[in-house]
Structures are given as C-alpha cells and as structure tokens.
Amino acid sequence: MAKTYSNKINKIRSFALALVFIGVIVMYGGIFFRDNPIIMLIFISLGMLSILFSMVVYFWIGMLSTRAVVVTCPNCEKPTKVLGRVDMCMHCREPLTLDPDLDGKEFDENYNKKKKQSAEQ
Template sequence: MAKAYSNKINKIRSFALGLIFFGVIIMYGGIFFRDNPIIMLIFISLGMLSILFSMVVYFWIGMLSTKAVVVTCPNCDKPTKVLGRVDMCMHCREPLTLDPDLDGKEFNEDYNKKKKQTSGSTES
C-alpha cells in the first residue's frame, strides 16, 4: 500500500488536535482513581501537560504558517501554503514544488531533507 501524503501544516495541526484528545482521555482516566487523590492528580496533571503542549504546537505552527509561501494550486485553483521544497495542496492533494529542478519528478518528501555536505574541498 502506498504511503498517503498530506500537507505539512495539516499534519502538524492534526498532531496538535490528537494531543488535545489524548490529554482529555488521560484526565478522564483519573476519574477511575477517585479513591486515591495522588494518582488522580497525576492523571489530571499529565492530561493538562498534553493540552498545554498542544497549545505550544498550535502557536508554533501558526507562526510557521505566517511565513509559508502561498501559491495557487494548478489543479484546483485554490490558494494553499507550501512549506519546504515540496508539499501537497491542502485541498486536492496535488504535489506542489517551489524548486524548478524538481518539476516533473515523482513526489517524495525526502526532497525537503537537507543533504549532508561532503568535504571535497581542500583547505589552504
């Protein structure tokens, strides 16, 4: 089965949303330990930490989203934000690139990773 790609901004937002749900479930798990207030406090504290971390992730992706390049998707003609050299359209999942060297190549998220520089130059 092929790997399902999606837009980077949407992936990070989905992760933050998952943290909120995880935190709420952990906090509800503390209800089962009403008789032991220490364990209940631990569960509620872990849930709150998860929700607070989600807030940090949402703030970070919001700041990152303001710096993203807005392009018009050639497939659906809707504006979408592109992070990195390659990304997917937020609406129709069309592969998009800002690098002319990658036009026509098959979509691969590895194009966004920085390659290790080989030290082939000689020092004087």
Template sequence: MARKYSSKINKIRTFALSLVFIGFFVMYIGIFFQGNMLVMTLFMLLGLLCIVGSTVVYFWIGMLSTKAVQVVCPNCGKHTKVLGRVDMCMYCNEPLTMDPSLEGKEFNEDYNSKKKADRI
C-alpha cells in the same frame, strides 16, 4: 504500496488536535482513581500537559504558517501554503514544489531533508 501524503501544515494541526483529545482521555482515566489522590492528580496533570502542549503546537504552526509561501494550486485553483521544497495542496493533495530542479520528478517528502535528498 502507495503512501498517503498530506500537507505539512495539516499534519501538524492534526497532531495538535489529537493532543487535545489525548489530554482529555488521560484526565478521564484519572477519574477512576478518585480513591488515591496522588494518582488522580498525576493523571490530571499529565492530561493538562497534553493540552498545554497542544496549545504550544498550535501557536508554533500558526507562526510557521505565516512564513509559508502562498501559491495557487494548478489542479484545483485554490490558494494553499507550501512549506519546504515540496509539499501537497491542502485541498486536493496535488504535489507542489518551489524548486525548479524538482519539477517533473516523482513526489517524495525526502526532498525537504538535505541529507536524504542527496541520496535520492
């Protein structure tokens, strides 16, 4: 079965965006408990925590993105950022690596983890 890969930056941004929607959904559930102020407040606070968590994740990935190496994708010619030893192009999902020893090898996200890469 083929796995769907995407760039690490896009994965983290998608997670942060989903936290926003989860937060709104949790808050919306709280509306159904208007009779019980404690439960409604609990849902509202949980939703708020999800949204604040999303803000923290967006800030973190923004800081991480400034440290990423910017390269030109050989497939689509667009500028993309590479985090770690291997990553995917943000636009065309072309496997990219900054490690010359990995050139020509099949793409595997485990190359970014030293423990897993030693077993491969």
C-alpha cells in the same frame, strides 16, 4: 498499500488536535482513581501537560504558517500554503514544488531534508 501524503501544516495541526483529545482522555482516566488522590492528581496533571503542549504546537504552526509561501494550485486553482521545497495542496493533494529542478520528478518528501555535506567540501 501506497503511502498517502498530506500537507505539512495539516499534519502538524492534526497532531496538535490529537494531543488535546489524548489529554482529555488521560484526565478522564483520573476519575477511576477517585479513592487515591495522588494517582488522580498525576493523571490530571499529565492530561493538562498534553493540552498545554498542544497549545504550544498550535502556536508554533501558526507562526510557521504566517511565513509559508501562498501559491495557487494548478489542479484545483485554490490558494494553498507550501512549506519546504515540496508539499501537497491542502485541498486536492496535488504535489507542489517551489524548486524548478524538481519539476516533473516523482513526489518524495525526502526532497525537504537537507543533504549532508561531504567531507571534501
């Protein structure tokens, strides 16, 4: 199966949304332990921590999104935000790059990773 790529901002937002749902499900799991208030409190606390962590992730990606470069996708001609050297269009999943050295090359998320400096330099 081919690996599917998506926009980095959308990936992080989806992760934060998943944390909200996981937190709610964990808190509902505490209902099954109504007879034991300590275990119920642990479940509710873990659920609240998950929801609070999702709030931190949403705030972080919001701050990161304000610094992202807005470009017009050449395929769908809609504005999209690009993080890093390579990213995907939020609308049509067209590979985008801000680095002229990567034009025409196969899309690979590894282009965003910093290369290790050799010991000689």
